Amino acid sequence: MQAVQLTDHGGREVLTYGEVPDPEPDADEVLVDVRAGALNHLDVWTRRGLPGLDLDFPHIPGSDAAGVVTAVGSEVTRFEPGDHVTVWAGVSCGSCEFCRRGEPTLCVDYHVLGEHVPGVHAEQIAVPEDNLLPVPEGVDWSTAAAAPLVFGTAWRMLIERGDLSAGESVLVLGASGGVGHAAVQIAAHAGCEVFATAGTAEKRAYAAEIGADHTIDYTEDDFARAVRAETGERGVDVVVDHVGADTWDDSLRALARGGRVLTCGATTGGRPQTNLDRIFWSQLSVIGSTMAAPGTAERACQSVWDGTFEVRIRETLPMSRVARGHELLEGREGFGKVVVVPDGAYDG
Structure with a gap:
């Protein structure tokens, strides 16, 4: 499959789009055919490098993506093939003192998909079911991809x-x-x-x-x-x-x-x-404040799905032009979110 990759920390020239192995979901993971992703300033900081951020290169970035479930692991109970889903990128351990008291964003091992571990700007992704939110079928893919992290x-x-x-x-x-x-x-x-x-x-x-x-x-x-x-x-x-x-x-x-x-x-x-x-x-x-609990993210997204809130899209690009998306963010060009679509699905 094709995926965005960072070859190293640095300028926009370290962003590439090319072949990587297909993901193989674990028992608690869901395989998703990605229809759209979205950029955040976090992607820019990850590309440039942050203190204490030690990545294995090449690294797939991206914290926002939405698509269709194509397969589920044996332990998955919330989703089945054909479901529309979007990614929630915050990952917590579930067992530390903060997770036990219902504060997953204070987790001692809290990390973010695309920043600390491989992300979701690829044609296919394997994601733990706890990191997916359901999306109503009438919601367009750009909105579904761009809403969760920011809202x-x-x-x-x-x-x-x-x-x-x-x-x-x-x-x-x-x-x-x-x-x-x-x-x-x-x-x-x-x-x-x-x-x-x-x-x-x-x-x-x-x-x-x-x-x-x-x-x-x-x-x-x-x-x-x-x-x-x-x-x-x-x-x-x-x-x-x-x-x-x-x-x-x-x-x-x-x-x-x-x-x-x-x-x-x-x-x-x-x-x-x-x-x-x-x-x-x-x-x-x-x-x-950092990120949110999945339940909070789902409540916020419900207000996007029902039209209470609106995701403004400043530009939609094929993933092979992700460097242009970073340029838009760094240059403060436009209003709202930048969406990136796998090249094979891009129709712009």
């Missing part, structure tokens, strides 16, 4: 960790990205007043379409100053910052007293300078 992550961050309440004000940074555009919709659905940053008029218009009440051009305006001006110098109750080093200090400045900043990533780097005086004097809360 599951954003739902846990805002609803479970952030404890959003109707009437609160929320600033979402990077609203044109996968997690960002999911967070805008979830916050709006929760009854919050939503501020969103985006770098072009087109992106800001899209953010408004999906629920943002106020949009800010971060390339022209100091977004913290803009938020404070719009709120009568009060600031917002919540800032969603998955951007990292470039925005962290301004995220703290944008918060009202007693506010909270939520973070699930750091696309511009994970070592920002922090104003501790502002944190303790204004009694701010910094709340981290």
Whole structure:
């Protein structure tokens, strides 16, 4: 079969698309014919290399994919051939103290398909049944592939960790990205007043379409100053910052007293300078969040399947052009998710 592969850590030139052995499912695994995959910034970081990330090359990347079940292992009980499924990429051990108390994302051995172990950007994949979510047959493959990681992550961050309440004000940074555009919709659905940053008029218009009440051009305006001006110098109750080093200090400045900043990533780097005086004097809360439990991801996806939330697709590419997908993410081109389709199934 054909699959995307990393030949090493580095630039986009280390991405290839070629022949690899067909997967052979274990007893607890499901064999899936992949109809679409989707990219995340995690794919870019995995390609570049992260501290402590020790991969065997060539490495198949990718954490998002959807397709049709073609075979199941002898221990599989939830799926059968013909089912439509999508991948949930978080893997936990199931037996450590955190897993036992129902917190799989705190697992001492938590890892992610496509990052720490081989991923799902291939024509076929063998995946543990616990890492699959059912998809209604009417859902298109691009939506099914692109929804789980970003909507599951954003739902846990805002609803479970952030404890959003109707009437609160929320600033979402990077609203044109996968997690960002999911967070805008979830916050709006929760009854919050939503501020969103985006770098072009087109992106800001899209953010408004999906629920943002106020949009800010971060390339022209100091977004913290803009938020404070719009709120009568009060600031917002919540800032969603998955951007990292470039925005962290301004995220703290944008918060009202007693506010909270939520973070699930750091696309511009994970070592920002922090104003501790502002944190303790204004009694701010910094709340981290990683991925979600499968049940949370399934609940979030149900709201995509039924049309409550929408996955915006910025471009669909054959997997052989995955390097262009990485370029779109790195250059912040477009709004929403980048979908990649096995070359044999690509009809664009």
